Amino acid sequence: MNNISIRTANSNDLETLLEFEQGVVAAERPLDSFLGDGELTYYNIPELITAKNIHFIVAVSDEELVGSGYLRVADSNHYHKNLKHGYIGFIFVKPSFRGKRISNLILESLKNWAKEKELKELRLDVYSNNASAIKSYERFGFTKSLVNMRIDI
Numbered sequence: 001m002n003n004i005s006i007r008t009a010n011s012n013d014l015e016t017l018l019e020f021e022q023g024v025v026a027a028e029r030p031l032d033s034f035l036g037d038g039e040l041t042y043y044n045i046p047e048l049i050t051a052k053n054i055h056f057i058v059a060v061s062d063e064e065l066v067g068s069g070y071l072r073v074a075d076s077n078h079y080h081k082n083l084k085h086g087y088i089g090f091i092f093v094k095p096s097f098r099g100k101r102i103s104n105l106i107l108e109s110l111k112n113w114a115k116e117k118e119l120k121e122l123r124l125d126v127y128s129n130n131a132s133a134i135k136s137y138e139r140f141g142f143t144k145s146l147v148n149m150r151i152d153i
Helices: 010-032 045-050 104-116 131-140
Strands: 004-008 055-063 064-075 084-093 123-124
Touching: 004 104, 004 131, 010 045, 010 064, 010 084, 045 055, 055 104, 064 104, 084 104, 104 131
Parallel strands: 084 123
Antiparallel strands: 004 055, 055 064, 064 084
C-alpha cells in the first residue's frame, strides 16, 4: 500500500472534496431509486471544514487526496443511554485506492478523535443493499441497528 497519511481537511481541499461528493452520489445512485437526477449535493462541505463540533479528515497519498470522512458530535435521543454520540459521514475512497483499507484508517482516526471527546458511541448510515460497505463497517466493529423502510405512494 502507498504511504497513506490522515490530516484535517481544509479549504484548499474544497475542489477535490466536491468531486468526492459526486463520487458518493454516483456510488449510491444505483442503490437508491429515490435519488433525483443530475448533480446532487449531500453536504455543506465548507461548514464541515469549519464547524467546531465536526472533525473532517482526508486521507492523502503523495500529496493526492484519496479519501475523506467526518465525525459530527450529535445529541442522542433523550431515551438513549449516551446523551451524545459521534455520527460518521462522507466516507469516500477514490476507486483506484479501494481495497487498501484506507477507510479503516479514516474510521480509526475518527474513532480516536471521538474518544478524545469522551464519546461512547459511533453511528453511521449505510444503504442496506451496499454489501461491500456493510462488510467493511462490520469488519471495523459496527453492528446493524435500525432498518429504515419506505414505500412509493
